Amino acid sequence: MAGEQALPGTGSASERACEPVQPDTHDSILQRARDLFARQGYRGTSIRQLTSGLGLTPAALYYHFTGKEDVLAGVLAPMERDGETIIARMAQLEPTPEALREVLDRYFDLLARDIVAFRLVADDVDVQQSAVGQRLRAQARDLFAWLTGSAPEVEDRIRAAAAVGTIRLSLEQSGVEPDAHRNAIIGRALQIMTD
Structure with a gap:
């Protein structure tokens, strides 16, 4: 009617x-x-x-x-936005121990917020080859370049890889509670970078 x-x-x-x-x-x-x-x-x-x-x-x-x-980009959008924030902040920082701590803190938080999304980028080749995967990998390269400095020696690259690996691999371990183990994980990564 x-x-x-x-x-x-x-x-x-x-x-x-x-x-x-x-x-x-x-x-x-x-x-x-x-x-x-x-x-x-x-x-x-x-x-x-x-x-x-x-x-x-x-x-x-x-x-x-x-x-x-586009769905994948939506799933990874929070990680991409957080990564952009870290990259923008790094551009404002001089390479001091305090700045290093801040960057490692932010990187830890980025991964701890959604370790499942991080694993998609780290482990799935198809995700890595997607447009959003390429942008996230570029962010990771920018982070690594900041950690190693402008004219890195082999030792600088080893330290940066070990520090990033400490955070990434620690968060993936069974029984690790990000809030409870945050200071220990970041502290170890910072120690690796400053030794």
């Missing part, structure tokens, strides 16, 4: 496609993608798998994202 509104979910498929999607659908897709990418890998996860567990159609996903790589 004229003037009556159809109930949500009724009507033709094209009419339903134009209905507003729940505001948390975007975040639900990102959370599901994060979980599936971590379990199955980026390549091993299909659009259908991303949507089926949420009761969505692939068309609903495309309402929020341009494709699977």
Whole structure:
């Protein structure tokens, strides 16, 4: 009848496609993608798998994202933003022990906030080759370059690699609680850099 509104979910498929999607659908897709990418890998996860567990159609996903790589960029966006913040801050710092501590603190926090996202970048070749993966790897190179200094010797590169590795590998160990072990991990990384 004229003037009556159809109930949500009724009507033709094209009419339903134009209905507003729940505001948390975007975040639900990102959370599901994060979980599936971590379990199955980026390549091993299909659009259908991303949507089926949420009761969505692939068309609903495309309402929020341009494709699977855009979903991946959304999953890794917080890490990328945090990395940009660290890089911008490093540009303002002189290489002092206090600045070194600050950069290592920020790097620890970046990884500790979402170790699953970090593992995707570190371990999944398809993620590494994606546009967002390339940007994150460039950030890692910038961090490493700052840690080693402008004209690094082999020893400088070894120290930087060991300090970064201490933080990365420590956070991946079973039983490590980031809050409880933060000072010990960062302290060891700082000690490596300053010895």
